[in-house]
Each structure stands twice: as C-alpha cells, then as structure tokens.
Amino acid sequence: MNVSGFMFIVVFAASIIIGKLTPVAVSKASDKLVMPIVITLIFTISLWGGGQLTSVSGAGLLITYSLTYALLSVALSYVVGVMMGERRRNGSFRPMSKAPLVFILTLTVGWLLGVVLHVIGVGSIVEAELIALAGIIGLSSSRVMSIKSLIAGGRIGAEAGVSALLGSVIAGSLLSFIFNIRLNTSLAIALGMGWYTFTGPVVALYAGPYYGLLAFLSNFLREQLTFILVPFIPGSPQALISIGGATTMDDTLPVYVSVLGKDYSVASISNGLLLTILVPIIVPLVLTI
Template sequence: MNIYTRPLQSYFMYFLVLFILLYLVFILVGRFIKLPSIISDVVIVSLIFTISFWGGNEVSGSQILYILYTSLLTSIVVVTITYLLGLFLTVSSKSEWKKIDFKSQLKYILPLILGLLLGFFIKVKINFNEIIDYELYALVIVIGIQVGESLKLEILKRISGLAIVSILVDVFGAIISAILLSPFYPFKEILLTTLGSGWYSYTGPFLAKYYGPTIGVFAFLVNFLREQLTFLLIPLFFRVRASPIGAIAVGGATSMDVTLPLYVDLLGNEYAIGALINGLILTLLVPILLPLVEVL
C-alpha cells in the first residue's frame, strides 16, 4: 500500500476532485454533443499502451506470467461469488449457449501485449505517472460525454427492482470476493480491482495511477477476463441452476453493451432491459465509487 506525504496527499486529493468534477460536467456536455467513437478508442488504446509499457519497464518475465495466471484465478473467483449471491434470488429461465467474440476486443488486447513487450525490452526513464494523469483526464472527459449521450430520462424511469438488486449483488460480490482474496493481496488494491465491475479500460489505468503499473495491468486483466468469462461461464452456471439476477450482476458495467447480447439470448427481452439499466447505472457509479474508496 502506498504511504503518502502531506504534499502528495494534497496532490492526489486535487486529482480526485478534478477527476470527478470533469466526469459530472462532461455528462452534461454529452447531452448536447456527440463524440466520434474513434476518439474514445484512441484515448483508451493510448492509456492501455502507456500502462503496459510502464509495466514492461518495471516487471520481469516471471512477474508477467504471475500476473496472467493470478488475474485469471481472481476473475474466476469474482464471477463465481457474484453469481452465487444471485442464487438467493432465483427464477427459472431458458438456457442457451453463446460463443465468445474476441474480435471487438483485439483493439484492447493488442496494445496491452505490445506495450508489455516493448516495455520489457526497451527501458526508458519517463515520468509515466504524469503522462497517465493527462490520459486519465482525457478518458473521463470521453466517458462523461458518452454517458451523457446515452442517458435518457425515459430509461431511468424504467429502473426496476431487478436492476437495483443486480447492482447490489454486483457490489456485494465485489466486496466478498475482495475479503476472500485479501490474504493474497492488499485489501484496498483488490477491492478497487473487484469494484471495477468489468470496466477494464477504466479500472486498470485508475489503479496504475495510485499503485503502479504492475497493479494496473493486473486490474485491467481481472476485469477484462471477467467480461470474457461472463460469456463462457454463465451458460454453464445456468445448466446447474438458473439465476438471472446473478447472471446480470456478473456482467457488471458491461451488461449495457458488450455482454448485452448474451442476456437477450439467455434471458429474453424483459431481463435484457434490466441488464441494460444495470450496466448504465454501474457505468455512472464506477468512476465515482473508485475514487471515493481510494480516499478512505
């Protein structure tokens, strides 16, 4: 865990306040302008590459392998615990298989691998922390605009008990998973990672800012694998015992976009609406929740 001096504490507090303010302001801005998707892609890819390059500078080959398998095991724990919580609120539903589509994720996987490899072989002395500061500001501006674009009053009015409960299951699943994993990781680091709710392009850079590139890459992979494991494990879990709320909670913030087709196929349109709302609210909450937890 990082121990900050007073000047450093003031700096991080300044960053957090400005970060949250930018997010809220640009949600409002997003009501009036539309952002080309290429801009958000460039910002996210740049962040992932910077963190991975930094991580490659800092870690050894054995550490990279360690990060890979520990992030996979951690994501499996989070997915399983979250789904099990949802079993307490079970209704029957039709089960179908869903194939994993990696094509849309290559734009995130490739800069991660490229950054790690280049950083491992090319050692440079750069103030990565300052670079990531500006990239995170750009990211939160882009996120704010995109959330503002999709934030519709009529959608918010349709918030159902299903969406609210699935959000609670997501949060409690993250907390319980962090507690179970705390013997192996510092508690705040793993809690921030699990609270990322599958939003890897935000959670990874955020943790890299506070805990360094190794934790940033780990947090990115845990949440990225959570998204992919949603497609892989949810149909398997449904064959044992169906839990629509648990399934939606596992998808986390991704249930409004990437994993939404799974819920349409697996649960039908009614639950798919709840999944969309679940993801929308978590997308609003995560950029605020993580900074607040970090301050505690």
C-alpha cells in the same frame, strides 16, 4: 480522494451535462474517439508496467492473480444473485466482438516495449489520458443516462447491481488476505466490475503500474468470462446479469438479450448504467481509505 480521482469525477459529470445540452450529433461523434483513447491508455499503462515486470515468472504470477480475481468476483456475484432471483430462460448465444483482440495485442506490445526501454515519467501521461477518457465517455454515454432509464430496469437490474457489488467486495476482501495485497487496492481491483479501461489506469495512478496491470487484466478477464459462462450456466436473471458487471449495458448486452430474451434487455442496461455511474466514484474512494 486525490486530485486525479476528483478531476475524473468532475470531468465525467460535466461532460454528461454538456452532452445533454448539445445536439445528439456531438455525443455520437464522441463515440468515434472512445476506441483510440482506450487503446492509447492500454498501451501507455502496459508500457509503464512493462518496466516493473522483467521476468517470465513475474508475468505468470500476474496472470494467475488476475484470473483468480476474475473467477472469484464472478462466482461470488453469481451466488448472491442466485439467492435474490428466479430461474432464467433458455436462449441462444451470439458471438463476442473482435475488439478485445486489439486490446490484447496492444497490451502485449506495450509490455514488451516497457521491458526493453524502461521508459520513465509515464505516470503523468496516464493521468492526462484518463482525464480525456472521462470527458469522451461522459459525452458518449450522455444520450442514455437519465433518471428514467435507471428506474426502468426495475427490481431485476437493481438486484443484479447489488449482487455484483457484494460479490466483488467479498472477493476483494478474501484475496487481500490470500495474496497479501493492501485491502483498499484489492477492493478497487475487484470493484472494477469489468470496466478494465477505467480501473486499470486509476489503480495504476494510486498503487503503481503493477497493480494497474493486475486491475486491467482482472476486469478484462471478467468481461471475457461473461461471454463464456452466461450462455451455459443455470441461474436467475439477477445472477447472470451480475456476472457482467458494468459491461451489461454495451459489450456483453447481446449475450443477455440472446440468452434471457429481449424482456431482460432493460434490466441488463439498467444494471450496466448503475455500475458505470458508481465505479468512477467507488474505485477512487476506496483507494484513498
């Protein structure tokens, strides 16, 4: 692991501890800083990557690759989950948040400016922003991260997490061969578990802005596919929860509560917490293989 990956883990862990030791108001206040930092990171990495993608064909290929990663990761996670679980309950669907529209706009503007301006030295800025994100996310999530909260989800949350991990590893391995991408880079992209705001910048630092954008879009699309697919496909709770990856503790949680019922909210949160803790460790480690 290089210095950047090590620092992210250290800052992330330290900020969780700090959040536990300080008043709840501190972690709640940090919630307001997450979105500005995330938007800044998305803009910076797209600005960086825009200089690498100067043709329509290049952009089209990137989107194709991203959608393939998202679809295959979701499909294989789902299959493994079906093998582990039981049939789901029926339920209604709640609409998705409008926040992703801001991310799409930011990504588009950053990419277009990158194509025109070809800004240099952006990598060091991404590194600093990523460290700041680690601290803010650690403080923000410190209220809910505990051994008890991880155990509370029980068997279903754990099996969903295992399904997501296995499905993503298989997807990353297959697509490494199909797209002729280095195995460690391909695995890191697939193992982002929908956490695009983390995986994109980290992959960019290790493998370059093109693969950073691929990682961002792949995991962004995985989250969006969760909103689209979960209300309409059959399967076990393990299978459906595994589709959302790390997002099941926050962004996609309303979908699981409405589709599976409140009884499965703990399992969804447990799965999301488990993967949220593992992704910042696994992704940098895989990239150094």
